[in-house]
Amino acid sequence: MTREREPSSRDKVLQAAMAMFGEDLGARLSVRAVAARAGVSTGSLRYHFPTQRALQDAVLAGIYDVVAPDDRIHDRSAPARDRLIDCLRQVLALAGAGAQARAGWSEIFKTYIEPEPTDESRAAYLAIEREAQRRVEYWLTVLRDEGALADGDNGRRARFLVTVLNGLSIARALPSEESLLATETETLHAAVDHVLNSRF
Structure with missing residues (x-):
């Protein structure tokens, strides 16, 4: 039996932010809100995405790559x-x-x-x-x-x-x-x- 790999904290952040963006195009992807939704610390989020712009750009790149x-x-x-x-x-x-x-x-x-x-x-x-x-x-x-x-x-x-x-x-x-x-x-x-x- 194989165990599914747990998503990385970066993946969790991106999944949470994409879900928030999908629910509301005008959603403010604040560090606290995204970290809370992803179940990670704000420090972990900032490690992967030092700025809000870096997070937004990564979310949109991910959406475009999928669709x-x-x-x-x-x-x-x-x-x-x-x-x-x-x-x-x-x-x-x-x-x-x-x-x-x-x-x-x-x-x-x-x-x-x-x-x-x-x-x-x-x-x-x-x-x-x-x-x-x-x-x-x-x-x-x-x-x-x-x-x-x-x-x-x-x-x-x-x-x-x-x-x-x-x-x-x-x-x-x-x-x-x-x-x-x-x-x-x-x-x-x-x-x-x-x-x-x-x-x-």
Whole structure:
């Protein structure tokens, strides 16, 4: 009979913080609250995550790794353009469409737009943006390293693509007379072509 390995204190902290974030997008991942939920000391939490930002970034990276793995970007049997579009579609899939997209954007509005911003809500939203930026920038770096993308500022390119993704995810929540898939595909192709063919 084999015994299951007890999760490390770092794993416990991440699991607790992810659960808290999943329950409330605007949750303030305070050291005391997360440590209490994880059943670890605040000192143990601080050992693994010295700052609140480090904790937030690790939580969001973990969520993205689970719901949007990036294996497709490494599949050199497909053209770079197709791989990047597929990766961007993974991010859009997280937003859902129709009622799911409306519910998601409604929650974002109630959490980050409608109330006066606090330091905590600003930090939580910026952590989400940083992780989206980091993920897209990583994909661009893979393509640059294999020679499919010219040297340039991948940070600026990633910001551009994240802005396009934000707009497309909002469009998924709004009524449309045109085929959502067709307009989304056209927009993604135009954005990716711009990035692959420019030196910005």
